Amino acid sequence: MDNLKSKNEVIQLINNLAEQELLTVKKIIQSNLLKYLSPFYIKEFILDNRRYVLKEPVICNVDYHDDLWIYKVPRYGLHAFSKDRQEALFQLHDEFVFLCDTFLHEQDENLTHDAIKLRDIIRQDLIKIEEIANG
Numbered sequence: 001m002d003n004l005k006s007k008n009e010v011i012q013l014i015n016n017l018a019e020q021e022l023l024t025v026k027k028i029i030q031s032n033l034l035k036y037l038s039p040f041y042i043k044e045f046i047l048d049n050r051r052y053v054l055k056e057p058v059i060c061n062v063d064y065h066d067d068l069w070i071y072k073v074p075r076y077g078l079h080a081f082s083k084d085r086q087e088a089l090f091q092l093h094d095e096f097v098f099l100c101d102t103f104l105h106e107q108d109e110n111l112t113h114d115a116i117k118l119r120d121i122i123r124q125d126l127i128k129i130e131e132i133a134n135g
Contacts, residue, residue, distance in 0.1 A: 036085065037062050042073065045096040049134060052100060053127045060092070076122065100129070 041057035063070040069088040070081040076099060080091035103111065103119035104126075111119065 036069075037064060045093045046132070047090075047093045047097045049132050050097070051130050051132050052096065053130065054125050055127050056125070058125070075125075076118065100126070 039059055039061050042060050043054055043057045045052040045054075058073055058075045061072045061074070063072075067083055068081045069083070069085040070079070071088050071092040072079050073092065073096070076096060078092055078095045078099075080088050080095055082088035082091060099118065100122060103115055104122065106115075106119065108116055
């Protein structure tokens with residue numbers, strides 16, 4: 001019986017150590033995620049060899065929830081997400097370019113009131129759109 005108790009104690013000790021290891025690994029992962037979850041500023045959006053340069057950087061909020069990277073730029077109502085961090089950021093740039101292509105040169109009578117406000121904000125913020133070389 002003592003032998004069985006010893007085996008059970010060893011198994012319990014191994015399980016406890018494994019739990020502690022998992023908690024340590026989880027803390028390391030969480031601390032590494034923090035550097036990617038801090039809000040940051042975007043000065044330009046780049047897509048398809050075009051650079052959209054802003055007068056002033058806009059804030060971009062980042063979240064990681066349910067295995068999704070979520071990027072939001074409240075000023076333009078942008079919201080992009082993906083399981084892959086780089087893909088989510090790419091989607092954010094793609095959404096900004098879509099807004100520019102859709103609204104920048106559109107006449108007021110073809111837009112809703114909210115679309116006009118958004119278009120005017122983008123026009124106010126955007127310095128230039130420039131072609132960039134493949135690289």
